[in-house]
Amino acid sequence: MPWASANPSIELLRWRAIRDSLPFIGTSAADLPATRHCRGRSTQRTGSRFGGNTVASKSIREFDVVVVGGGGSGLAAAIAAASEGARTVVLEKSTELRGSTGRSVGSIAASGTPDQKRLGIADSADRHLADYRVISGHLAATENVELAMVLTHNVTETVAWLREMGMEFFGPVGESPHSAPRLHNVLPGSRSYIYHLERRARRLGVVIELGVAGDRLLHEDGRVTGVEAHDAVGHRQTYAARRGVVLAAGDFSASATLKREWIDDRVSRFVPVNPCATGDAQRMALELGGQVLNAEVFDVPxxxxxxxxxxxxxxxxxxxxxxxxxxxxxxxxxxxxxxxxxxxxxxxxxxxxxxxxxxxxxxxxxxxxxxxxxxxxxxxxxxxxxxxxxxxxxxxxxxxxxxxxxxxxxxxxxxxxxxxxxxxxxxxxxxxxxxxxxxxxxxxxxxxxxxxxxxxxxxxxxxxxxxxxxxxxxxxxxxxxxxxxxYLLQTNGGLKVSTRLEVLGRDDRPIRGLYAAGNAGQGGLALFGHGHHLGWAFTSGRIAGRNVARAASAQHLAAAE
CATH class of the missing domain: 3.90.700.10 (Succinate dehydrogenase/fumarate reductase flavoprotein, catalytic domain)
Known part of the structure; x- marks a missing residue:
């Protein structure tokens, strides 16, 4: 169960009660956390503020949309963008598409689904929102209610979208304190998400680059214009983004440095479920003035x-x-x-x-x-x-x-x-x-x-x-x-975003051309309770991908000016 620590020493009296945990589903013994798949680890760079770039790359590849992260939220964003006609690339530093989604329980909490109606379960998005707010506990006082509504009032459509790709669900099943059975469990497990999302992305022409890690965001005149990255052997590459970039690289549960800085030294030693979640999205956005909310909140192992x-x-x-x-x-x-x-x-x-x-x-x-x-x-x-x-x-x-x-x-x-x-x-x-x-x-x-x-x-x-x-x-x-x-399941510190999933700067205005989804774009949401993290991953990814694809290109904006 998530909890927060505000000072460097952990006092057990401040820990919240840990409820019975559900198992992960859909992986095999070979899927235990290991670092061997994270070949293209991001380098730590200070980066410059808005006003120009000083690092030259060997070559430039041009796309409409660049998505950083090949888990559930990143693939959802890529599919949504490509469905709008945008030429899209996914940069995944691991040697495989998986992310935290492929290591998850596999359940999505949704209301008003055909599954519920078939069983005679009366439910609604408003009722789901009310339950979600109760589950959020003390974070309900500070989280963005409109952002919570983005989840609860769009996730039903997300489940239908996933099912249309060929995914099969079992349920819904109940879990306290939900007032109605809402957990829809994908079969045979969470690997099904990645399998079907990858198939759809490739059919739409999405370019998937494995073993490529994002290093920093490129920008010009206050607008994000691409990503500088490197592969497993250190070759540098610039990926230009005519319409924008979506950060979907997950949380920072595998970064000992960020866990020590934002949570606690003891937590920094906990083994993460996802060894590739090193806070790349948070780091890159912070260099351009982004904000990380709830950095001290994490799920107790x-x-x-x-x-x-x-x-x-x-x-x-x-x-x-x-x-x-x-x-x-x-x-x-x-x-x-x-x-x-x-x-x-x-x-x-x-x-x-x-x-x-x-x-x-x-x-x-x-x-x-x-x-x-x-x-x-x-x-x-x-x-x-x-x-x-x-x-x-x-x-x-x-x-x-x-x-x-x-x-x-x-x-x-x-x-x-x-x-x-x-x-x-x-x-x-x-x-x-x-x-x-x-x-x-x-x-x-x-x-x-x-x-x-x-x-x-x-x-x-x-x-x-x-x-x-x-x-x-x-x-x-x-x-x-x-x-x-x-294992440390996840950290909750994500970038502050608008309801359009635009990354917000220090002045709470959107950083043009920059979006975030999934854990990277959690925006202060609690997402406590099973089924909400995955629901947010796919829903926020779809919205971010659609909005970045519909954005005017940098060249179009320049011509208009």
Missing amino acids: SMRLAPPPSEGLFGLLQKLPPRAAVTKPIRWGLANLPNRLIRSLMMGFVTTYLSPREALFDSGAILVDTHGRLRSNTSENINLVVAELGEDGGYIVGDRTLYEKFSSDPHYVATAPGVAFAYMPDFRRSRKDVYAEAPTTDELAAEIGISAAALNKSIADAAASVTGGAAPLTEGPYFALGPVRA
Whole structure:
């Protein structure tokens, strides 16, 4: 759950309660956060203010619209611009199109959809807005209500737009405090968004440049005219934009420097879900007088188990193109199959990053690191403890008593987005890659590759400090879930924008020729609650792309003057 820190030291008393987290869906084990795909990292440049450019590039390529970022919002902007007849290029510093969208839960919150009407659910954009404002909490007092309306009153059309491209959704499902079921979950997962958006973009003639990172915005007479960029080997290239530039490069959750400057030193060490989100859009816009709002707000890391392995039957299914032949049977199965089969389907194919519940630890489970040392003997939130373990992660260890308790309702281990609950037998049956079991603790330690002596000491130390309803681990067989990690999902600091998604300067007037979308153009919106970040990514991208394409070209403006 998002929270904000206003001073450099984190005081746990100021943390808001963390609600149960939903898992990521639609990726495989090969999709765990890694930096290997971010080849064209942006260089840090001071840049000049408005008034001219001093850096020469080897060559210039001309387009009507330049989009920086190849995730969901960037591809949506490119498609919208190209649909208006604009010659468009997407610059993506990674070696693949994905962004935060391709690593997301995959759900969109929307009202008044055909899915709702089919189920007899009465809902409206105004009702959605009212709920959204409640979810925004204390940020509701400062966020732009008109910008929130851009989301809630346009996202229904966005879902129809995505569906027209071939995407299939399951739902809607409910989630508190929404007053109606609104979560529409894309099938088979979030990779479907990127797959279909890329197909549409290429059909429209959008040029996609992979491994190309934006360095700075080019400008002339107070108008943004292009982007200077470099590729993986350092070759520089100028991309001229006759009509304008859309910044859609995401948040800054992968920038230790910006996290340290805007949030906290401790947060700067948290591992991001998206290793390519280094704040490029914010940095480039700030050089021209842009404003970043809510820079101190971020989502508290939450525990994640690894996604299913990419080999085997489920691995094969994950690699199939997410077209109707795959998604329609899945949708039918989710609506009609028995719960046990649905859980197997979700855990092995649709669901990936399952989030263990904190209730496991309240009932006596312990957390050990990869050396077997006890880490759960603290009053600190367990998600933060896991986050401190970084990429190595740790293991959740329990005994037969815990296994039996979390084998049936209401004691579930993890949940899929409004579809199914996962219990211990589900892990034992379907997720042997993250589940280990042994008659003794020594044998369990050997199974997961940690020190038996250290594990036994951790179990003894935990037993000596048992409080509340927890019980010591004494009855075999014993189990371990892991490795479990906790990732920083996102930071909320985005550029201040108008309802047309124009980037606003220090005087709150639009910087001509510059637009922003997605996390980069979050504009002070809270976007709390599942389904709002993706809804904003696609909706803001569509609006930004359409508006930049309809803008007069720099040459036309010069001629008019």
